[in-house]
Amino acid sequence: MKNTDKKPKNWTIARNKQCALCGSDKVQTRHETKFFNYGTLEKQTELHAEVPVYKCTECNFMYTDHEGDRLCHDAICKFLQVFTPNEVRTLRKSAGLTIKEFSKTTGIGQASISRWENGTLIQNKAMDFYLRLLRVLNNLQAIRNRIDNTNKPVVNITDKIPNFEPVPIARLHYQSIDWLQSEQKTFAPQKIKTVGGHKIMTPKEVRQIRLNLNQTIREFSKITGIGAASLCRWEQGSHIQNRAMDNYLFLLSLPNNFKFLVNTYKETSLTNQKNERLSE
Ligand SMILES: [Zn+2]
Structure with missing residues (x-):
């Protein structure tokens, strides 16, 4: 059944998780909607993401982690309608290429590829469309053939x-x-x-x-x-x-x-x- 009420879900035990403050393993988790602003001061948009929140029952410390950061970054990419870091990585990996090899074939700098995959930088529209074309069957091969001819x-x-x-x-x-x-x-x-x-x-x-x-x-x-x-x-x-x-x-x-x-x-x-x- 679909959960449609807006009340936060109940806390459940987080397995294999240690409190980021006291190190206790008595940590609970639940998903909460995190709202955040994106854009410049002149043009801001409110975005949101469902992120896991953790609560330590020993010291009452509440926090989110890198998974929350990742989900917020994904929300920004979805808003901008560009590939998320995972999508960039999946494109490269499904071609069976390392970052170095992918860079050599496509001409995209190695540093840019790793930044897009790490989420420290978002590719511009032209680069994103280039990546989208590379996901189309045979295009990567066409570029390889081009190098040979x-x-x-x-x-x-x-x-x-x-x-x-x-x-x-x-x-x-x-x-x-x-x-x-x-x-x-x-x-x-x-x-x-x-x-x-x-x-x-x-x-x-x-x-x-x-x-x-x-x-x-x-x-x-x-x-x-x-x-x-x-x-x-x-x-x-x-x-x-x-x-x-x-x-x-x-x-x-x-x-x-x-x-x-x-x-x-x-x-x-x-x-x-x-x-x-x-x-x-
Ligand atoms: Zn704690």
């Missing part, structure tokens, strides 16, 4: 825009996205860049992937979580995407992956709207 072009360039003289990079930093997007003034020389033996796509390839998907920079940015300014700069060649984002773009060039993201985006914006309505 490093000289094979990712897309055929059909975009007829010629190479223009590069604009000094210092000037590019101050231009608006509309300016960057409006005219292809600044394609840098299309040199093939490699990072640690891995080929990174040229600005034209990045641009071609987006054009093949019929997206403007703003639309593409919204769906993929990649900042519009970053996209512009990668396409203009004033900045070079790192290997993780390069692989992410590569996956988006494969059939169905972008569609998968569009559906994920639709789902998350629907629940966002619902949450906003509820909190009004």
